[in-house]
Amino acid sequence: MDVxxxxxxxxxxxxxxxxxxxxxxxxxxxxxxxVLVSPHRTKRPWQGxxxxxxxxxxxxxxxxxxxxxxxxRAGGLQNPDYTSTFVFDNDFAALLPQSSTARVNEExxxxxxxxxxxxxxICFSPRHDLxxxxxxxxxxxxxxxxxxxxxxxxxxxxxIGYVQIFENRGVMMGxxxxxxxxxxxxxxxxxxxxxxxxxxxxxxxxxxxxxxxTAYLRVELERAERIVCANQHFVSLAPFWxxxxxxxxxxxxxxxxxxxxxxxxxxxxxxxxxxxxxxRYDNLFEVSFPYSMGFHQSPTDGQPHPEWHFHGHFYPPLLxxxxxxxxxxxxxxxxxxxxxxxPELAAAxxxxxxxxxxxxxxx
Ligand code: H2U
Ligand code: ZN
Numbered sequence: 387m388d389v390x391x392x393x394x395x396x397x398x399x400x401x402x403x404x405x406x407x408x409x410x411x412x413x414x415x416x417x418x419x420x421v422l423v424s425p426h427r428t429k430r431p432w433q434g435x436x437x438x439x440x441x442x443x444x445x446x447x448x449x450x451x452x453x454x455x456x457x458x459r460a461g462g463l464q465n466p467d468y469t470s471t472f473v474f475d476n477d478f479a480a481l482l483p484q485s486s487t488a489r490v491n492e493e494x495x496x497x498x499x500x501x502x503x504x505x506x507x508i509c510f511s512p513r514h515d516l517x518x519x520x521x522x523x524x525x526x527x528x529x530x531x532x533x534x535x536x537x538x539x540x541x542x543x544x545x546i547g548y549v550q551i552f553e554n555r556g557v558m559m560g561x562x563x564x565x566x567x568x569x570x571x572x573x574x575x576x577x578x579x580x581x582x583x584x585x586x587x588x589x590x591x592x593x594x595x596x597x598x599x600t601a602y603l604r605v606e607l608e609r610a611e612r613i614v615c616a617n618q619h620f621v622s623l624a625p626f627w628x629x630x631x632x633x634x635x636x637x638x639x640x641x642x643x644x645x646x647x648x649x650x651x652x653x654x655x656x657x658x659x660x661x662x663x664x665x666r667y668d669n670l671f672e673v674s675f676p677y678s679m680g681f682h683q684s685p686t687d688g689q690p691h692p693e694w695h696f697h698g699h700f701y702p703p704l705l706x707x708x709x710x711x712x713x714x715x716x717x718x719x720x721x722x723x724x725x726x727x728x729p730e731l732a733a734a735x736x737x738x739x740x741x742x743x744x745x746x747x748x749x
Contacts, residue, residue, distance in 0.1 A: 541686030556676025591693035
């Protein structure tokens with residue numbers, strides 16, 4: 387897909403397209419889907435819903451929390467007195483390992499398939515009051531080690547084709563509890579997003595013997611305008627096709643398929659880039675920044691996946707302040723997702739804020 391870009395403001399439509407000014411659509415290379423960008427629209431007034439400002443919780447232990455060490459869970463089981471990370475099978479799992487995998491097909495009109503899988507909950511820390519942004523490097527490295535173990539354990543099972551690791555952060559994203567935790571859903575079949583990314587990456591690889599994200603990262607590093615932060619092994623950037631206002635993607639510089647394929651140094655650099663990304667998020671509006679995040683890694687379906695390039699997605703809902711969020715409704719449900727603020731502006735905002743957490747700054 388060729389996109390002609392005209393730099394600067396001078397160009398008048400329809401001959402030139404100024405991505406800073408003119409309505410346009412951008413192609414998501416990973417999914418093959420378009421996103422509508424309306425940069426001229428950022429000044430529209432807002433009289434809609436105002437969200438509550440969420441600050442990190444104060445207590446390091448909450449006797450009512452079902453994730454704190456030693457506490458009773460809603461499912462009736464008691465948590466151990468864990469001191470680092472803690473993983474357990476979700477008491478209200480959306481998937482069950484023993485489900486039938488039979489197919490139903492009535493006249494090619496009513497098509498269904500049994501789905502089996504495993505759902506787990508991961509506590510990142512025994513401390514109730516910490517978020518990913520407040521964990522610190524050693525604790526986050528322990529979380530990464532645990533993500534690796536889970537990916538290997540679940541992924542090695544013949545009935546698991548994909549291991550999705552993710553975190554919902556904040557009430558705005560539907561997180562049920564402020565205690566720092568994430569989830570794993572491991573399924574027999576490949577989830578929708580993975581199928582799309584799989585097809586795009588495989589097509590690119592077949593033609594070029596280079597991963598799609600290796601090529602994409604090269605262009606982004608040359609242009610620099612969408613880079614949020616970077617270290618020796620990872621880059622955090624606002625993707626050209628970002629859909630959420632402050633969406634970012636964390637991409638490994640080396641084309642590794644999954645976390646366990648990373649060297650110890652790379653894993654430690656992954657912890658550092660994740661910490662910096664979420665710290666910059668918190669600093670944007672000086673609140674505990676809500677998001678859904680997760681990692682896209684090689685499927686564990688027993689096939690070779692040279693095309694897969696590890697990356698993480700952060701999808702935060704906040705738009706212009708701590709209290710105004712983006713809704714994916716109307717045209718976005720019925721037509722195409724749309725954004726106002728450009729990814730270039732969002733990346734600049736995230737670069738401008740400090741890499742030191744606002745709660746750690748004196749004064
Ligand atoms: P979220 O905050 O992202 O919703 O994750 C919490 C998960 O924890 C949720 O899937 C599970 C819920 O089913 N859970 C338990 O397994 N046991 C409990 O005691 C409460 C919540
Ligand atoms: Zn707790």
